[in-house]
Amino acid sequence: MVAAECAPYAKVGGLGDVVAGLAKQLAVSGHDARVLLPLYRGIERQRHGLRYRQNVCVHGAGGRERWAGVWEGRLDDTLPVWLLDYGAYFDRAGLYDENNREYADNAERFGFLSKAALQVCKDLAFIPDVMHVHDWPTAPTAALLKTWDRRLSPLSATASVLTIHNIGYQGVAPRAGFAYLGLGDDWFNSHVCEDHGRFNMLKLGVFFADAVTTVSPTHAGEILSADGGRGLAPYLQWKRGDVFGILNGADYSQWSPATDPLIPANYDARRLVGKQDCRRALQQRLGLTVSDAPIISLVSRFAVQKGLYLVRNCLEQALRELPFQWVIIGSGDPALEKYFGELPGRYPGQVGSYIGYHNELSHWAQAGGDFFLVPSLYEPCGLTQIYALKYGALPIVRATGGLRDTVVNYNNAADSDGTGFVFWDATPSALLGTLRWVADTWWNRHDQLARLRQNAMAKDFSWAQPAREYLKVYDHASRARRALLERES
Ligand code: ADP
Numbered sequence: 001m002v003a004a005e006c007a008p009y010a011k012v013g014g015l016g017d018v019v020a021g022l023a024k025q026l027a028v029s030g031h032d033a034r035v036l037l038p039l040y041r042g043i044e045r046q047r048h049g050l051r052y053r054q055n056v057c058v059h060g061a062g063g064r065e066r067w068a069g070v071w072e073g074r075l076d077d078t079l080p081v082w083l084l085d086y087g088a089y090f091d092r093a094g095l096y097d098e099n100n101r102e103y104a105d106n107a108e109r110f111g112f113l114s115k116a117a118l119q120v121c122k123d124l125a126f127i128p129d130v131m132h133v134h135d136w137p138t139a140p141t142a143a144l145l146k147t148w149d150r151r152l153s154p155l156s157a158t159a160s161v162l163t164i165h166n167i168g169y170q171g172v173a174p175r176a177g178f179a180y181l182g183l184g185d186d187w188f189n190s191h192v193c194e195d196h197g198r199f200n201m202l203k204l205g206v207f208f209a210d211a212v213t214t215v216s217p218t219h220a221g222e223i224l225s226a227d228g229g230r231g232l233a234p235y236l237q238w239k240r241g242d243v244f245g246i247l248n249g250a251d252y253s254q255w256s257p258a259t260d261p262l263i264p265a266n267y268d269a270r271r272l273v274g275k276q277d278c279r280r281a282l283q284q285r286l287g288l289t290v291s292d293a294p295i296i297s298l299v300s301r302f303a304v305q306k307g308l309y310l311v312r313n314c315l316e317q318a319l320r321e322l323p324f325q326w327v328i329i330g331s332g333d334p335a336l337e338k339y340f341g342e343l344p345g346r347y348p349g350q351v352g353s354y355i356g357y358h359n360e361l362s363h364w365a366q367a368g369g370d371f372f373l374v375p376s377l378y379e380p381c382g383l384t385q386i387y388a389l390k391y392g393a394l395p396i397v398r399a400t401g402g403l404r405d406t407v408v409n410y411n412n413a414a415d416s417d418g419t420g421f422v423f424w425d426a427t428p429s430a431l432l433g434t435l436r437w438v439a440d441t442w443w444n445r446h447d448q449l450a451r452l453r454q455n456a457m458a459k460d461f462s463w464a465q466p467a468r469e470y471l472k473v474y475d476h477a478s479r480a481r482r483a484l485l486e487r488e489s
């Protein structure tokens, strides 16, 4: 796996969880999986027990040599993780951006990582059957595998699988970012990677990868449609036989209330008393009134995708009318940071918020929440609602992408197999209507909520099943790669 994130080393969103969870599951199933990611400034070598392996030479366009160090760590003491040490690109405060401004040289930074991936494998004599690359930052690896020293390369039979976690971010950069890869100008055309005169890194990966996946079955359909494909639908359509949707798994070694070391008390579906302790602790920590009032938690990047303006535009009405307390954790959009940051001052005891990234608090919000809101405009998979099911915080979600595939809508019947609440329209009034429905259920059918909680906590989204599906895709990609080699030889 070549990726920009891998928990716990570096994580901004779900990508970090998924790379770690899938790689660990592949190792558990007996496969020789390894992960390569950048050695960012935030990764402490000592804390993670990293040891230096060797230097590798990465050739840029025009033959320019750049030397980078390779460090090695272990995930769960077993899975080898390689970290690429190149200070000029990665010794920075952020992964992709700083103060909400993307680094101007991201195409070069991640182009470098994408290229180094091949060199690291070659120099460390690890020749994988498949290189699994993730999102725009490492999509170029798929192109380099098919073009780099083709007949001489020990990686000529290595297949590539590109997983699109978020098609809303395509890595569109000035043309210089393409030149940096040294692929040859012939490839800079609109079928391959040109995008209105600029270089589109994700598009390049889509063109070259032997298989493309995205992170839920519903979203696989969405990205093939004009709206959902964000400009890439025609190119994905063109290879639709190689496009697959595989639902993300959850890493329950990190995200299970029965064992989670970060939360105030452990609990499971049979012994829920611990959840009451978690509720109280969360109320105290965030300055909420300690009471039986139902808590709605929300933990999210404040990005357009996440639908937070729907919340902002109905929240105060809900605060006046409905019984909920609110816990809001996240960062991003400065206007939303200001709004949600100031809300506890305006509604003391009723709203608690934390503006920033806080892993422990995100676990507390799951454990202490009665409900968990994910109102996304689009959501390739979404992990927080999957975790919320296990923590017995009933998800309230919009019917899009992976949210659709993971939450079963409550239907007001005593034997409902529901696990949460689903709304359809991306409007504040649709969200408010559903919040009223949740409150009505809280007031008038409280016993049915207990049933929903049992349904939710019984759901199993562990990595075993998705890992089996990825293995099938790896096979598909390998066969495609070998067939192409035969045709070319
Ligand atoms: P995305 O990858 O689009 O951000 P996901 O739901 O797949 O959405 O994953 C989000 C992950 O990031 C979850 O593990 C969530 O708990 C975590 N997360 C998001 N915002 C924060 C935050 N402010 N503090 C801590 N963790 C966060």
Ligand code: GLC
Pocket (backbone or CB within 6 Å): 013, 014, 015, 018, 165, 166, 215, 248, 379, 380, 381, 382, 383, 402
């Ligand atoms: C992306 C998506 C999210 C998905 C995550 C991991 O960031 O926004 O829906 O769960 O990647 O695949």
